[in-house]
Amino acid sequence: MVFVRDVMTRSVIVIDPDRTILEAAKRMAAKKIGGLVVVEHGRPIGLVTDRDILWEVTSKGKDPGKVLVRDIMTSPVATVSPLTTLRAAARVMLEQNTRWVVVTRLDNVEGIITASDLTWGFLETFARASKRGIAPK
Template identity: 40%
Template sequence: MKKVSQILGRKGSNVVTITPDITVLDALKQMAEKNIGSIVVLENGHYVGVLTERDYARKVILKGKSSTTTLVNEIMSTGLPRITPDNSLETCMQIMSENNIRYLPVFENDQLCGIISINDVIKETILTQKETIEHLQNYIHS
């Protein structure tokens, strides 16, 4: 059973962060520069939430707000479920599906140590399937 720690081992645990008092536009610029769909929000070094492209679309654009005057703390997602490096991919998929979310912050000993996306889970699942197929083919041919 694959675990979150294996995803973090492949992609790394580097987390791009912002503070809650910057404008949404500045946050979006950072996300575009890094080619990411979410960014972790830290206040005084402590995790407070995540800003996602979905937050922007639903809480700024659809409400007629301006990304140049709206602050991150007005639209960021808070209270997301937390996972640990020991959680299985199946657990992550279940949490993401039940909560209709695409990102999960990863904590170890109450410290943020990474973030995983549904894309990370899908990539790891595909990799696992390829490994299984390869093992089965080797078994059949031996």
Template identity: 45%
Template sequence: MPYIEDFMTKEAVSTDAGDSCLEAAKLMVRMNIGAIVVSDGDRPVGIVTERDFLNKVTASGKDPSKTALREIMSSPPVTISPKATVRDAARMMIEKGVRRLVVVENDKLVGIVSIRDITRILVGSMAAWKEARVTLE
């Protein structure tokens, strides 16, 4: 079973808790990402997703240029070790009801993994298993 470190996004984009939602949203658009890790130095303290912007800023009538990320971030973020397995990650996502896990080693941000990453690995594994099975028959 593959480990998280084998397929996580290693260059997770992060920003400071004091940054405005507008700045973070612009960064997310520029980087083409659906979530941003909120950090205190190298230590992740939260995560903000596109859904957070919709529910906690736009739908709430807040001004994104005057709303700090610390006001809307999910904190603490749900974290996982890069040495964890895909199964561990899938189980954690289901138990915690999240679609992204912040990958942390020694309290430092080392990556991010999404439900899309997990699905891609599992579908690839199933295809390989199916191919091996056909070859054996």
């Protein structure tokens, strides 16, 4: 069985909810990532993605230097533990209609898992199982 901890990204880039969208976009561009975990007092409270910026700021002609992250972030953020199975994490993504899930332990951010991470995790599981001649569970 494969767990979230096996495929999650551990180096999570975070942002304060009172930063501007311009700052968020610059941080995403510098790190070449599509989203940031919004953290307040050390706890994840939301998520802001490049799609959020496109749909909620750019397409509406808003000034990204004046719009705050908290104004467009997705909240509450979907979370799972590192010991969650990939199947259960996929269910969370489907139920909450998200491509990103924050991995937490005792309310602290441990990592992030995306739909792409899940896909690779499932492919790896099937590849290993087929080499052994068994069906994955």
